[in-house]
Amino acid sequence: VGKVGLIGHPVGHSKSPEIWNDAFENQEIPYIYLPFDVSTGDLGSAVSGLKSLGFRGFNVTIPHKVSVMNFLDEIEEEAVEIGAVNTVINDGGRLIGTNTDGEGYIQSLQSETGLTLAGQHIVLLGAGGAARAVGTALAKAGAAQITIANRTMDKAEALASRLQRWTRTNAILLEQIASPLQDASLLVQTTSVGMSPNKEACPIDPELLHSDLLVSDLIYHPRQTRLLKEAKIRGARVHSGLGMLVHQAALAYQRWIGKDAPIKQMMETLDQSLK
Numbered sequence: 001v002g003k004v005g006l007i008g009h010p011v012g013h014s015k016s017p018e019i020w021n022d023a024f025e026n027q028e029i030p031y032i033y034l035p036f037d038v039s040t041g042d043l044g045s046a047v048s049g050l051k052s053l054g055f056r057g058f059n060v061t062i063p064h065k066v067s068v069m070n071f072l073d074e075i076e077e078e079a080v081e082i083g084a085v086n087t088v089i090n091d092g093g094r095l096i097g098t099n100t101d102g103e104g105y106i107q108s109l110q111s112e113t114g115l116t117l118a119g120q121h122i123v124l125l126g127a128g129g130a131a132r133a134v135g136t137a138l139a140k141a142g143a144a145q146i147t148i149a150n151r152t153m154d155k156a157e158a159l160a161s162r163l164q165r166w167t168r169t170n171a172i173l174l175e176q177i178a179s180p181l182q183d184a185s186l187l188v189q190t191t192s193v194g195m196s197p198n199k200e201a202c203p204i205d206p207e208l209l210h211s212d213l214l215v216s217d218l219i220y221h222p223r224q225t226r227l228l229k230e231a232k233i234r235g236a237r238v239h240s241g242l243g244m245l246v247h248q249a250a251l252a253y254q255r256w257i258g259k260d261a262p263i264k265q266m267m268e269t270l271d272q273s274l275k
């Protein structure tokens with residue numbers, strides 16, 4: 001049986017093993033996906049252990065997405081640009097790091113909303129790891145302007161300067177969001193505000209939302225955050241984070257297994273497991 005998996009700390013809450021193993025079973029692919037809780041000090045030995053055990057690859061999650069790069073043989077451009085690795089491919093003993101988060105997000109957004117990214121005026125809420133992955137992909141996909149709004153200004157500025165090589169960017173504090181949001185066509189929410197169990201939390205004043213916006217929230221638990229509910233009430237279109245989780249996995253599936261992933265089925269598995 002072929003082996004793939006996930007390293008992170010913690011990993012107990014992850015929906016990935018269920019999504020992956022269901023997909024393997026349904027497609028009759030003789031593979032298994034296993035989660036491993038790896039503490040920071042054990043990262044190097046865990047990576048070489050997975051290689052010795054013949055794993056075809058593994059996903060990497062918090063807190064190892066950056067530090068795992070020290071233990072790989074090659075880092076692909078996507079991962080260099082984002083500054084983090086979420087997927088490792090074991091190519092006959094050579095460990096290749098890549099990142100499917102940004103492209104997975106774009107595929108989800110485009111397939112579920114039909115949005116064309118060229119020319120969009122985007123407000124990006126947050127400046128952490130998720131914002132870096134998604135922001136990089138949006139900038140490369142042709143966004144006209146990305147305004148990064150964050151609770152902490154220096155992190156917003158750092159991300160704005162990172163994305164400058166692809167598009168026009170600026171950094172603001174969350175409190176200054178009213179005017180850029182007025183002119184924006186896409187609002188992308190990447191902070192943890194509104195994530196279960198704090199389901200009633202909203203990262204911005206809902207009164208600022210308007211019907212010319214597409215509001216995209218990376219959170220998938222709950223399926224529909226308070227922000228998305230408030231956006232819908234005001235006539236905006238909405239997009240949830242569920243699809244990103246599936247599409248980033250589907251891109252890893254293609255690399256490891258060499259076949260298209262059963263995206264629809266993976267969506268249904270995830271949807272069920274969140275109920």
Ligand code: ATR
Nearest residue numbers: 126127128129130131150151152155190191192193
């Ligand atoms: P991730 O990898 O999920 O993006 P992260 O790198 O820790 O996680 O980033 C978390 C993001 O959520 C940051 O933008 C953070 O703001 P700061 O840079 O100011 O820390 C944001 N965030 C987390 N809790 C928040 C809160 N209560 N209000 C506003 N922003 C918050």
